[in-house]
Amino acid sequence: MNHKKKHFVIAIDGPAGAGKSTVAMLVARKLGFLYVDTGAMYRALTLKALKSNIELNNKESLIEMARNTRIEIIQNENGCGILLDGEDVVKQIRTEQVSANSHFVASIPEIREILWSIQRSFRDSYDIVMEGRDIGTVVFPDAELKIYLDASPEERAKRRYLQILSQGIEANIQKIKAELLLRDERDSRRKIAPLVKHPEATVIDTTSLTIDEVVSLVLDLYKKKLAELEN
Numbered sequence: 737m738n739h740k741k742k743h744f745v746i747a748i749d750g751p752a753g754a755g756k757s758t759v760a761m762l763v764a765r766k767l768g769f770l771y772v773d774t775g776a777m778y779r780a781l782t783l784k785a786l787k788s789n790i791e792l793n794n795k796e797s798l799i800e801m802a803r804n805t806r807i808e809i810i811q812n813e814n815g816c817g818i819l820l821d822g823e824d825v826v827k828q829i830r831t832e833q834v835s836a837n838s839h840f841v842a843s844i845p846e847i848r849e850i851l852w853s854i855q856r857s858f859r860d861s862y863d864i865v866m867e868g869r870d871i872g873t874v875v876f877p878d879a880e881l882k883i884y885l886d887a888s889p890e891e892r893a894k895r896r897y898l899q900i901l902s903q904g905i906e907a908n909i910q911k912i913k914a915e916l917l918l919r920d921e922r923d924s925r926r927k928i929a930p931l932v933k934h935p936e937a938t939v940i941d942t943t944s945l946t947i948d949e950v951v952s953l954v955l956d957l958y959k960k961k962l963a964e965l966e967n
């Protein structure tokens with residue numbers, strides 16, 4: 737008989753700028769769960785392709801590259817760090833160039849399969865909070881708790897704008913909004929694992945909520961689910 741403890745998975749999906757990373761990191765910290773940012777994995781492969789001058793339209797080369805890449809998730813003081821072939825790339829993956837080009841690797845089924853298998857492997861050893869676009873729908877359709885975080889495009893653009901300004905960089909909010917909408921479109925229209933809400937997912941619209949309010953809502957849902965499972 738298999739006595740292996742089943743680990744708890746909190747899957748958080750939603751569009752860019754809905755607050756997934758901050759909320760997932762804080763919830764994981766509160767519960768002592770592992771926090772996994774799956775977007776960082778797609779970004780890391782994109783970074784490697786850009787650095788290696790691999791043509792982003794060349795699927796075969798991208799697949800070959802992904803098969804020969806080591807991606808590791810580490811926990812650091814800011815949440816989820818990532819090692820690309822042993823190198824800490826947590827800062828390098830956040831550039832606009834990487835954001836704008838991540839859809840190439842994200843739309844290749846063979847590459848998603850490689851990352852899915854890494855993502856699923858975490859559950860063997862940890863309770864996890866995992867965030868992305870397809871966590872509740874594809875990676876862990878049996879996740880104990882599925883959350884879909886959303887916010888209006890205006891609010892998401894404003895958050896991104898303020899974040900860029902706080903780094904002392906100039907930004908144009910209209911341009912940011914247009915780029916967000918383009919990313920939404922690409923994420924939700926993609927053939928493989930598009931961004932869609934799982935029918936069982938609880939939707940939280942974060943437009944007029946503070947981060948603390950969203951975190952408390954997720955923690956309440958977790959407690960409710962845990963009580964249900966224990967009964």
Ligand code: DC
Pocket residue numbers: 752774775776778779835838839842867868869870871923
């Ligand atoms: O969440 P993010 O902006 O860091 O995601 C980076 C890219 O990866 C973005 O193009 C969406 C894609 N992505 C995905 O296809 N599936 C995921 N589970 C997470 C991210």
